[in-house]
Amino acid sequence: MRLSFFVGGCNLLTNKQPIDKPASSALQPVQEEKTRPFTKDTLSALLIAEFADRRGDFEKTLSIYVEQAKKTNDPNVAKRAYEIASFLENHAEQLDMAMLWAKIAPNSDQANRAALFELSRNNMTDDIAPYLEKVFTQTHILDFLLLDNNVLPAESYPQLINYIDHLSIKYPNNNRLTYTKAALLSGNKEPQKALITLNTLPTNIQQQSEVILLKTYLLQSTGKTEESIALLNKEIKNTSQNKQLRLNLAHRLISDGKLVEAKQQFLLLTQQYPTDEDIRFALVLVCLETQQWDEAINYLNIMLEHGVNPSVVYFYLASAYDNKGEKEKALSYYQQVNDEENFLNAAANAAKILFEQNKTKEAQQYLAKARKDQPAFSTPLYLFEVEALQNQSKLSTAWQLINQAIKADPKNTSLYYSRALLAEKSNNIAQAEKDLRYIIRLEPNNDSAINALGYILTEKTTRYREALQLIKQAYSLNPTNPATLDSMGWVYYKLGKLTEAQEYLQQAYDNYPDPDIAAHLGEVLWKLNDKEQAKAVWSKALEENPQHTTILDTIKRLTGSKEL
Numbered sequence: 001m002r003l004s005f006f007v008g009g010c011n012l013l014t015n016k017q018p019i020d021k022p023a024s025s026a027l028q029p030v031q032e033e034k035t036r037p038f039t040k041d042t043l044s045a046l047l048i049a050e051f052a053d054r055r056g057d058f059e060k061t062l063s064i065y066v067e068q069a070k071k072t073n074d075p076n077v078a079k080r081a082y083e084i085a086s087f088l089e090n091h092a093e094q095l096d097m098a099m100l101w102a103k104i105a106p107n108s109d110q111a112n113r114a115a116l117f118e119l120s121r122n123n124m125t126d127d128i129a130p131y132l133e134k135v136f137t138q139t140h141i142l143d144f145l146l147l148d149n150n151v152l153p154a155e156s157y158p159q160l161i162n163y164i165d166h167l168s169i170k171y172p173n174n175n176r177l178t179y180t181k182a183a184l185l186s187g188n189k190e191p192q193k194a195l196i197t198l199n200t201l202p203t204n205i206q207q208q209s210e211v212i213l214l215k216t217y218l219l220q221s222t223g224k225t226e227e228s229i230a231l232l233n234k235e236i237k238n239t240s241q242n243k244q245l246r247l248n249l250a251h252r253l254i255s256d257g258k259l260v261e262a263k264q265q266f267l268l269l270t271q272q273y274p275t276d277e278d279i280r281f282a283l284v285l286v287c288l289e290t291q292q293w294d295e296a297i298n299y300l301n302i303m304l305e306h307g308v309n310p311s312v313v314y315f316y317l318a319s320a321y322d323n324k325g326e327k328e329k330a331l332s333y334y335q336q337v338n339d340e341e342n343f344l345n346a347a348a349n350a351a352k353i354l355f356e357q358n359k360t361k362e363a364q365q366y367l368a369k370a371r372k373d374q375p376a377f378s379t380p381l382y383l384f385e386v387e388a389l390q391n392q393s394k395l396s397t398a399w400q401l402i403n404q405a406i407k408a409d410p411k412n413t414s415l416y417y418s419r420a421l422l423a424e425k426s427n428n429i430a431q432a433e434k435d436l437r438y439i440i441r442l443e444p445n446n447d448s449a450i451n452a453l454g455y456i457l458t459e460k461t462t463r464y465r466e467a468l469q470l471i472k473q474a475y476s477l478n479p480t481n482p483a484t485l486d487s488m489g490w491v492y493y494k495l496g497k498l499t500e501a502q503e504y505l506q507q508a509y510d511n512y513p514d515p516d517i518a519a520h521l522g523e524v525l526w527k528l529n530d531k532e533q534a535k536a537v538w539s540k541a542l543e544e545n546p547q548h549t550t551i552l553d554t555i556k557r558l559t560g561s562k563e564l
Helices: 040-055 058-072 075-088 091-104 109-121 129-139 156-170 175-187 191-198 209-221 225-238 243-255 259-272 277-289 293-305 310-324 327-334 340-356 360-373 375-391 395-408 413-425 429-442 447-460 464-477 482-494 498-511 515-527 531-544 549-559
Strands: none
Touching: 040 058, 058 075, 058 091, 075 091, 075 109, 091 109, 109 129, 109 156, 129 156, 156 175, 175 191, 175 209, 191 209, 209 225, 209 243, 225 243, 243 259, 243 277, 259 277, 277 293, 277 310, 293 310, 310 327, 310 340, 327 340, 340 360, 340 375, 360 375, 375 395, 375 413, 395 413, 413 429, 413 447, 429 447, 447 464, 447 482, 464 482, 482 498, 482 515, 498 515, 515 531, 515 549, 531 549
C-alpha cells in the first residue's frame, strides 16, 4: 500500500491553530555551518560537473558536487548533491549529503525533511528525534512518511510510532499527528490498532476523504471488504465529485472481483473527467478483462483521437482484435507497436499469428527485423522463435537459429538452456548434458538447469542414481517447484520406489495439474493397482488437452488402447 495515497496533500489534518513550542523543548540546537566563498577552483569544478551532467556522466557529476559541498558548506551545492545521489539511488551519499545539508542549513525545512527521511530509511531512528520535532514545528507536515512503506525498513516503524506518541503529548489533540500515527501503524502491519487510532479523530475529520481512504484500506486488509465498499459508497453519495474516493471504490471492487460494478464507477468517472486518459485506460482494461472487446476498441479509438501514445493504444487494440478473432487487424496493430514496455509481447503475438497461419517464412523475416530494430529484445525473440519452430517440428531450422543466437550472445545461459532442451528433443543427449553442465558451472544454484539435467538422465538414460542426486540438489534449492517434484517422483518410479514416486507426483499435480505430470501420476497409480484413480487423473487431464500425446501414448502402452 502507498502511504502517499492516503497522506499526500493532507489539507484535512491541518490544525488551523498555531502550534506553540513548549518551554521544555527536546530540540537540540544545531550549529549552523558558515558558507565559505566560492573560489575559482570551485566554480571551475562545478562547471565541469554540469557539463558531465549534460553528457549523462552522472557519477562524475555526483562526485564533484559531493566534494564541493564538503569544501564550501554551501546549502545549494549540498542540496544539488543530495538530489543527484537520490536520482542515482546512491544511498550512502544520500545519507551523507542530507546530513550535511541539514547541518549547513538547520532552519531549512527541506534539509531537515531530507535528513529525517534518510535517517529513517537507514533505520538510524535513535538520531531522528530532533529532526522529527523540528520538521513538525516548521511545517506541521511529516511528509517523509508519505512514501511506499517498503522504502522504510520494517524495524523503523515501532520507533517512529513511539516518537509520534511523544510529540502527541507535547502537542495534544493534533489531528495531523493522530493521522500520521494511524498511517504508521498501517505500515507496521497493525491494521486494528490503526483503525482504533483513526476512530479517535473528531467526527468531522473522520468524514474527510483522506481518512476515509485509509480507513477503507484498513477495513479491506482485515477482511472486511464489504464494509470497506459500503463506506466508500456512503461517502461518495455525500461527495459525488470526489475523484479519489470513486477511484478507490473502483479498485476495491476490482480486488473483490466485482468487475461489472467497477466498470460502472469508471464510466461515471469518465463522464466527470472526460479528459483524464488514465481513467479511460482503466475502463479499457476492465472491458478487456470482461471480454467486452467492441467497447474496449471504442474507448481505445477515443484515446487515439485525444493524442494518447499511439504505440500503447495500438497494443491494446491489437489485443482486443486478437481475442475477438480478427487476426489480420490484430496483426496490423501489433506490428505498429514500438514502445519499450509492450514491444516484446507485441512482436511475439504478431509472430504467433503468422506461425498459426503457417506463414513460417514471413514470421521469421518479421522476427529478424524486430531483433534488428530492437536489439535489446534479441534474446527473448530468439527464444520465442526457437520454441515456435519446435512446435512446428522444424527441429533442424530451430537448431540453426539457436546456434546463431548463442553466437550473438555467447554468455547468455537462457540460450544454452533452450539448446539443451532442443538437443534432448533431437535425442542428442550428449549435447544436452554438455550445455546444462555449462550452465551449472556458471550458475551453481540454477535449480532449473540442475533439475532438467536430472530429468533428462532419468528419461533418456539408465543413470538413475546420478539423476536422483541432481534432482535432490534442485529440490533443496526450490522444494515447491512442480517440475522438480515431478522429476523426483519420476526418478523414484524408475528406481522402483512406487510409494515415494506417488508422494512427489501427487504434490506436483496438486500444485500444477499439468498434462505431463498427469501422465506420470496416472502411470504410477496404475502400477500401484489403483487403476480407477489412474483413469480419473488421465480423464481429467484429457478434458482440457484431448490430443495430448504423452497421456494418450501412456494409456495405450499400459492398457493396449487409447480409449479409457
